[in-house]
Amino acid sequence: MAVASSLALLATACGSGDDGSSSGGGSSAxxxxxxxxxxxxxxxxxxxxxxxxxxxxxxxxxxxxxxxxxxxxxxxxxxxxxxxxxxxxxxxxxxxxxxxxxxxxxxxxxxxxxxxxxxxxxxxxxxxxxxxxxxxxxxxxxxxxxxxGGLLYYRKDLLTAAGITDAPKTWDELLADCQKVAATPGGKGMSCYAGQFEKYEGLTVNFSEAVNSAGGEIVDKDGKPNVDTPEALAGLQELQNGFKTGAIPKAAITYKEEESRRAFQDGKLLFLRNWPYVYSLANKTDGSSKIAGKFAVAPLPGKDGPGVSSxxxxxxxxxxxxxxxxxxxxxxxxxxxxxxxxxxxxxxxxxxxxxxxxxxxxxxxxxxxxxxxxxxxxSAQPRPRVVKYGDVTAAIQQAAYDALSKQSDPKAALAALQTKLQSLITQ
Amino acid sequence: MTATAPVAERPAKEPKQPKRQQRFNEGTGRLAALLLSPTLLVLGLVVLFPIISALRESLFTSGTTLDENGFIVKGSTFVGLDNYLDIFKGDTGHRFWNAFYNTTFFTVVCVVLETVLGVAMALIMHKAFKGRGIVRASILVPWAIPTVVSALLWKWIFQADGIANQLIGTQVLWSTEGWQSKLSVIIADTWKTAPFIGLLVLAGLQTIPAEVYEAAKVDGASVWKTFTRITLPLVKPALLVAVLFRILDTLRIFDLPFVLVGPHKDSVETLSMLAYDQAFNTRYGPAAAYATVLFVYVAVVAYAFVKILGADVIGEARARKPGGGGGNGKRWRKKNAAQGAPNTAVGAVTVSGGGGQ
Structure with missing residues (x-):
């Protein structure tokens, strides 16, 4: 009965799909x-x-x-x-x-x-x-x-206390800032950075940003996959190293937007990559945020200069x-x-x-x-613009998630992703 | 079993039962067919038609090629059994068998746990004590909560900084790949559906006459003996039906792993999720093929269960069958008693299925 009902759902979902004769659709400009x-x-x-x-x-x-x-x-x-x-x-x-x-x-x-x-x-x-x-x-x-677009939220109060005046523009600066803050009393027990790394659309966003910010690309100008490159590797490795060294907390592999926002608001994170909606919520003075008025935003950092948002x-x-x-x-x-x-x-x-x-x-x-x-x-880049976006984003998430959660070989992950994307995009 | 003999023997006791067993004459048969036809028509429309339509769909693909302008070529192509063969090939084959294993694993583990807990719950609910109404109601609460909602509740509990981690004192990342995500699904599913088994078993328990227990007491039977020799055998028909429904339900488990842990996670991906994934990406042919494979699997398991354990889903229909097994005769009263319960169960299962899609 139950299976029949799910079959029925399926059948109604595609009822008219197969006799799709030419419609008055958009082909004729x-x-x-x-x-x-x-x-x-x-x-x-x-x-x-x-x-x-x-x-x-x-x-x-x-x-x-x-x-x-x-x-x-x-x-x-x-x-x-x-x-x-x-x-x-x-x-x-x-x-x-x-x-x-x-x-x-x-x-x-x-x-x-x-x-x-x-x-x-x-x-x-x-x-x-x-x-x-x-x-x-x-x-x-x-x-x-x-x-x-993605923004880098940072704890201005702690950075100032550590003698840092400007927000970091590169990943290396960001990591160096974390070490300086960790040496101050205010920075004890805090994690350095988090984004969204749960296996969902947000991981595609964060992975794309890492790759683009290192000068790489997932799909090139002609729409062909081009992810098996040294630049893309540098981007993925940066995230991987973050998890390996603990700069990115282990729990971040379960973060979506809201989980990462809560971690930042609870004062557990020095830097956070998130969307603009966080700004007003983290500034609330009703007690929901411990860091109201203590943070500022900057553009995303990149490998050798400003980063690229999705x-x-x-x-x-x-x-x-x-x-x-x-x-x-x-x-x-x-x-x-x-x-x-x-x-x-x-x-x-x-x-x-x-x-x-x-x-x-x-x-x-x-x-x-x-x-x-x-x-x-x-300076933002769109995520891959492909017909089979659902499959492509699933493949990207699979590759990135395995590399981050299992610390598997990033080069092999990207090579496998490249093959997978080729089969999805050329068809 | 002739129709008249029981009436003569005990006319006052159960006058209704024997009447039902009278053989229909032809006129009555025709009238019955006429009266049943609307039901059959509706069943054909909502059950048979979708199944056939899905089977047909599973032999076609559409929307796989682009023309030179980048537009998807319209119309669908007949591909025979290709959609089915693709399921078992290469990477997708690996994914399929993983999902097949997960589905089976969840079914076996969850149903065993739920049966044990459900029977325990039923025994508690059956006891007469102060506040029994409250205990009964509170045990049934999880079953009343929609699966998606309970999945969200458990997701909240199993967060990185959630209450589950605070209770056990270490940080387990429940939604990541591995045994922990499987465990979280098992816990949430057991919590939600053990009351279902409890409910059906309770219905079975209430049909056991108190005299039987009194007799056992007089004979000096221990509590354990009473349970294994009286309660279990007498409640077995109701229990088997409950377990069967749980098996069918768990084999197509979807919403709990999908919401609690998330899609595309190897550790908890089930067969329904594979079908959903195909349909989501508008590949209805392969989706129908996956759904059909699941359908066949569920049907085989259900058939085996009924054959091996003799779960009596159709109730007295089997008892009427000539030579339907010697054991059936002495059990027929219990079967009739269980009649009410399976009907409500069908309703409940269908409703919960609808919520998940």
Whole structure:
């Protein structure tokens, strides 16, 4: 019975997948036509500001109203619903709020429409790295609305006490700073550094950052895997050595964002790699954080200079099976506009893609980390942009996790990863 | 077993039972078929159709090749048994047998532990003492909690700085590869589902008449003797059904290892997780093949269990069968007593399965 029910689930999941005749999808350079009501499929509107923005649009466009379709909180569940919607060729979702790593899969399946670049007048005003996340084979398939980059959080109070004035710019400086702080009374019993090393998407992010920050790459400019290189090896070895020497605490192999944030807030870590959302939480003075006012942020360090962050964030795309695509395009441009992004940043603290907002004095006062975040995002690299992203990220996690948790030979791990990626990407 | 004899012998005692055993005449048969047809139709729709549809799906693949513009070639191709053969080949084969081993390991260990604890719980719940209602309710709480929620609770307990590590005084990284992640799944699963066995065994215990125990007492039987010679044999039919359901349930274990430890971990990866992984990456053909292999495995185990241990899931249907074994006759009353319990169990199992998908 139970197995039958899971089989049934499977069958309904793929009910219409196999008779997929050619659809009105995006191959014909997508004429974005038709006006009228549309929908916006997005993850949970936790702040309530999304609905607020939609109300603003709806009051000025009474005949082209946008209805919010709230999807689950979990990104995997969001993707699953969007995939199902596309496979049923349903017009239930018009505009999709997509994680930046889904673009290639959705574009290759023609689930989302290609967007001519001249339809997005503000494209040049957006941070170029974020626009790259919305491209597949040099064609635009979405518009980045929010972004995200990694930051190095550090204990300014302890560094100052140890006579260090600037945040470290390289890994060696970071490790040296740790030794200096460990010699001071305040630094007793603290671990040096942590990121996110549990076997999940965060490990792909942290591994990519280590590889990119050492001058390596996972996938090259032409989309071919290129991870079996001395640079990538240097990146992986740095993380491995961190675990071996204890600079990274053993428990960090179980850290996701929240676990690592708690460790930092409890005063167990000198340095932490995390996203901007930590800033306001770690500064809370209600007793949840022991380090409120005692830390600062800097761009990520690298091997011989500044590090390279992985990019997070969301792109807005138009479903191939949607009606009223012209309205959808206008709505996306509305959401991408400076006024809306500014409003959204002020209310939700989600990082914008509009470049000049990072230099806005009022916003910088409200979010003191903006200049560092700008540096992080401007030099950031997207995670591998591949059609089979789910398989690729699983392969990366497998290689990195084994190397970090079992201290296995990093060179062999990267060689195996290269072979695996080749079989996943050339197909 | 003729229809009329028992009625003559004990008409007052159990008038309903013998009536049921009357042979249907043809008209009644046709009416029965007519009345059953909606049920059969629904069953065909929700059970038979998905199974056949999944079997068909498992013979196809789609979306594996890109055209020169980078678009995935649409439509699906018939590949025969390739999806099945791929399961056992090379790296995926290694992964499959690892998952197969994990699934079997969890099933054996968890079900044994749950049976022992469940029977103990049932014995406690069955005793008459002050506050029995509270004890019964509290033992059943874990079973009432959705699996995903209990997995999150245990994940919290098993964190690096969680309460489990504080209690044992050392830092065990429970979610990393190795015996510790297996152990955490076993603990959480046993905690959650031992009450299920307890519940069904309790139902069985309540059908044992008190006179039997009184007789044993008069004869001077020890507590252990009473348990092994009276309680266990009399509760066996209910217990076997409970164990069977637990085996079927644990063979397709998914949510607990997935949430508690995480996906793609060799130590706890199970067959359901392999199927999920394929479906997640929109490879529905291979996913259906994995699901079918699991389906066959579950069916074989269930069949073997019923054959070897004689778990009587269909109840009196077997008792009516001519020559259905000499031992059946004296047990039929217990079987009838257990009738109510398996039905609730089916409902419960299906509900819990739904929550996990």
């Amino acid at each position: 997508a004429a974005l036509e038709g006006r009228g009501p549309i929908t916006l499929a997005s993850g949970k509107d936790t702040s309530g500001n999304l609905q607020h923005q939609l109300d603003a649009w709806n009051s000025s466009h009474p005949n082209e109203k946008v209805e919010l379709k709230e999807l689950p909180d979990d990104a995997d569940a969001q993707r699953q619903q969007m995939v199902q919607n596309a496979q049923n060729q349903s017009d239930a979702y018009s505009v999709l709020v997509m994680d930046v790593v889904w673009t290639s899969e959705f574009a290759a399946n023609q689930w989302i429409s290609q967007i001519p670049e001249d339809k997005v007048p503000d494209l040049g005003k957006l941070v170029p790295a974020t626009v790259e996340t919305a491209k597949y084979r040099d064609k635009l398939y979405g518009v980045p609305i929010t972004s995200d 990019l997070g964030g969301h792109d807005y795309a138009i479903s191939s099976f949607a009606k009223n695509k012209a309205t959808a395009m206008d709505f996306i441009n509305f959401m991408a506009s400076e006024a809306q992004q500014k409003d959204n940043l002020a209310k939700t603290s989600l990082a914008p893609t509009w470049a000049s907002l990072y230099d806005d004095p009022a916003l910088t006062k409200q979010f003191p980390y903006l200049p560092q975040l700008k540096a992080s995002i401007a």
